[in-house]
Amino acid sequence: MGEISYLEEATIKRVITSVQNSRDQLMILLLYELGCSLKELLNIRLRDIDLEKEQISITSTSGTSRQVRDSLISAPTKERIRNYINANNLENRKTAYLFTSSHNRQMTLRRATQILSSSLESQGLGDLSPQVIKYSHIVNAYRRNVPISLIREQVGLTKERLISILLSIDEPNVGSYKEFLEGVL
Numbered sequence: 001m002g003e004i005s006y007l008e009e010a011t012i013k014r015v016i017t018s019v020q021n022s023r024d025q026l027m028i029l030l031l032y033e034l035g036c037s038l039k040e041l042l043n044i045r046l047r048d049i050d051l052e053k054e055q056i057s058i059t060s061t062s063g064t065s066r067q068v069r070d071s072l073i074s075a076p077t078k079e080r081i082r083n084y085i086n087a088n089n090l091e092n093r094k095t096a097y098l099f100t101s102s103h104n105r106q107m108t109l110r111r112a113t114q115i116l117s118s119s120l121e122s123q124g125l126g127d128l129s130p131q132v133i134k135y136s137h138i139v140n141a142y143r144r145n146v147p148i149s150l151i152r153e154q155v156g157l158t159k160e161r162l163i164s165i166l167l168s169i170d171e172p173n174v175g176s177y178k179e180f181l182e183g184v185l
Contacts, residue, residue, distance in 0.1 A: 003168050003169065004139075004165055004169060006132060006135040006136040006138075006139045008136075008140070009140045012032055012133070012140070015028060015120070015125060015128070016028050019119050019120075019122075021119065022080075022083075022084060022087070023099065023115075024115055024119040026080055026081065027041065027099060027112070027116065029077055030056075031133045031134065032134075032136060032137050033071075033074060034058060034073070034155075035134050035137040035138060035151075035154050035155030036058050036060075036134070036156070037130060037131075038109060038130040039060075040059065040060050041099070042097065042106060042107050042108075042112055043097070044058070044099070045096065045097055046085065046095070047095060048098075049081060051078050051082060054072060054073050054075065054078050055073060056070070057071075058070075058071050058156060060156055069153060069154075071153075071155075072154060084098075085098075099112065134155060135165060137151075137154075137155060138155060138166070139165075139169055142166055148163075
């Protein structure tokens with residue numbers, strides 16, 4: 001695996017706050033905070049959101065298997081979700097998807113990709129993909145010393161995949177690790 005692309009925390013914050021449309025902003029924010037794929041984001045139903053516990057149940061499917069993980073959200077994100085639900089009159093529609101089309105159906109992957117692309121393009125970040133946002137979550141959490149086991153639970157990756165992502169970043173701390181190793185003798 002070659003070097004991965006990711007954004008520093010300050011850049012992610014700038015991207016999120018510079019997007020004007022509240023739906024688009026929430027989509028990018030949740031992609032980052034949950035560390036989920038775009039498909040997983042679009043599968044979130046209102047019943048999957050527990051604002052009291054500040055978590056969202058993420059359903060991922062691969063082939064015939066289906067896995068559910070509970071991912072944490074921050075208090076400010078909880079408030080943004082609450083405001084979004086209220087503004088879109090979704091309070092009493094627990095089976096509804098969080099992000100819907102104009103016909104109140106689940107937003108398609110194609111439409112979500114178009115929305116994100118145009119929203120990010122307007123910020124000069126047209127090449128930013130949901131995968132880069134996920135990698136940004138992983139790298140920034142790791143740099144803040146969040147335990148790998150917690151990052152793994154949040155983003156729903158195998159330990160091997162998470163380690164391969166972290167090993168592919170160009171970290172300037174390799175020298176300090178060598179110093180640590182040399183200090184053994």
